[in-house]
Amino acid sequence: MGIPAASLAARSAVAVALAAVIAARAVRRRSLDASGGAAGFVVMAIHLACGYRHGALMLAFFVTSSRVTRIGADRKRRVEDGFKEGGQRNWIQVLANSLIATILVIIFSTLTGGQDQCLDTNESKVITGILGGIIGHYCCCNGDTWSSEIGVLSDEQPRLITTFKPVRKGTNGGVTLQGLLAATAGGLIIGLAFVFVGLLTAECSFDVAFRQLLVIPISATAGLVGSLIDSVLGATLQFSGYCSIRKKVLFPVTFTLESGFNQEHVRTMLFH
Numbered sequence: 001m002g003i004p005a006a007s008l009a010a011r012s013a014v015a016v017a018l019a020a021v022i023a024a025r026a027v028r029r030r031s032l033d034a035s036g037g038a039a040g041f042v043v044m045a046i047h048l049a050c051g052y053r054h055g056a057l058m059l060a061f062f063v064t065s066s067r068v069t070r071i072g073a074d075r076k077r078r079v080e081d082g083f084k085e086g087g088q089r090n091w092i093q094v095l096a097n098s099l100i101a102t103i104l105v106i107i108f109s110t111l112t113g114g115q116d117q118c119l120d121t122n123e124s125k126v127i128t129g130i131l132g133g134i135i136g137h138y139c140c141c142n143g144d145t146w147s148s149e150i151g152v153l154s155d156e157q158p159r160l161i162t163t164f165k166p167v168r169k170g171t172n173g174g175v176t177l178q179g180l181l182a183a184t185a186g187g188l189i190i191g192l193a194f195v196f197v198g199l200l201t202a203e204c205s206f207d208v209a210f211r212q213l214l215v216i217p218i219s220a221t222a223g224l225v226g227s228l229i230d231s232v233l234g235a236t237l238q239f240s241g242y243c244s245i246r247k248k249v250l251f252p253v254t255f256t257l258e259s260g261f262n263q264e265h266v267r268t269m270l271f272h
Contacts, residue, residue, distance in 0.1 A: 002113015008049075011114070015048030015055070022059070030088050031066040039091035043098045050109035051116050053197045054134065058098060060193035061138045064186070065145040072153040101137040104130050118204035118212055135194055139187035139219045140226025146186030147227040151179020161231040173235025180224060187223015191216040 023041035026032040032040055040062070048055035069087040108130045121128045151158070151174075158174035160167050167174045195212050204212075 002115050008114050011052070012049040015045045018048055018055070019045035022062075026062070026066070029066075031062075031069070032094065033088045033090050035091035036089045036094045039094040043094065043102050046102055047105055050105045051114065051201065053116050053194065053201045054101075054105045054108075056193050056197040057134065057138050057190060058101065060189055061097070061142045061145075064189050065142055065149075068146050068149040068182070068186075071149065075153055076149075097141045101134050104134045104137070108134065116198070116201040118198065118202050118208050119215065120204065120208050120211075135190060135215065135219060136222050139190045139222035140229075142186035142190050143183035143223025143226045144186075144230045146223070147175075147179040147183035147231075150182035151176045154178035160235050161228070162235045172238040173231050173233075175228075175231050180227065183227030184220045184224045187226070188216065188220040190223070191219025194219070 019041045022044055023032070023037045026040060027034060027037035044055065044058060044062075047058045066087060108127065111127060111130070117123070117127055117131070119128050119131055152169050154169075154176040156176040156178060157166050158169055158171060158176050158179075159165060160171070160173050161175050162173060194215055198212060199209075
């Protein structure tokens with residue numbers, strides 16, 4: 001089973017054109033740097049060529065995460081070291097958020113002949129598992145991004161997820177209620193995109209189509225769980241320090257002493 005070769009070729013052509021437009025616009029708006037734009041073009045083209053719903057999931061993640069990154073830019077600039085306008089994600093960050101899903105999308109398309117399918121374990125547990133993996137991947141990525149970008153703007157006191165001790169905004173592993181709710185919303189967006197785009201791209205019986213609605217609350221939960229896992233990893237495996245002069249949380253990869261500073265002027269503290 002699969003779609004005709006001519007239809008696959010047409011979809012591939014549309015995929016390349018759309019991916020080029022999306023990547024160019026993202027670079028122009030500084031959501032991606034040049035390397036991120038190149039990587040984004042490749043993975044978006046693959047997603048769309050393998051199926052429009054796959055492209056919709058990636059686009060839902062990219063567009064919404066880019067928009068929440070822009071929210072409160074002035075406040076984020078004051079607390080985040082190495083803040084970049086618009087996010088300007090590079091190729092490493094693009095692949096970190098899309099490589100696993102891209103591999104799963106290719107496998108899914110190969111097994112189904114490019115035909116979109118509904119989640120239905122009675123039809124195929126393998127196909128359903130792969131499709132669930134794609135959804136779960138983007139739910140976790142979007143939930144984590146929404147949590148980080150919205151949580152840092154919260155007026156609440158962040159607390160380290162492993163000890164619940166108060167920490168500074170931007171500290172790895174710090175969580176707020178606002179951030180956790182944002183993570184849930186981020187996952188929810190992916191679930192909604194999957195279900196509603198699927199109404200146009202997949203054919204299945206009414207009862208199977210109705211069961212697809214379960215994806216929405218499961219996706220919201222996946223967004224929250226993904227954010228919590230990332231916070232635990234951040235609290236236990238990553239360093240966060242604080243510069244009392246610059247009044248910003250610092251990380252090893254971005255920490256530099258500016259002209260006029262010396263070791264006595266900069267105080268860094270471990271929060272975990």
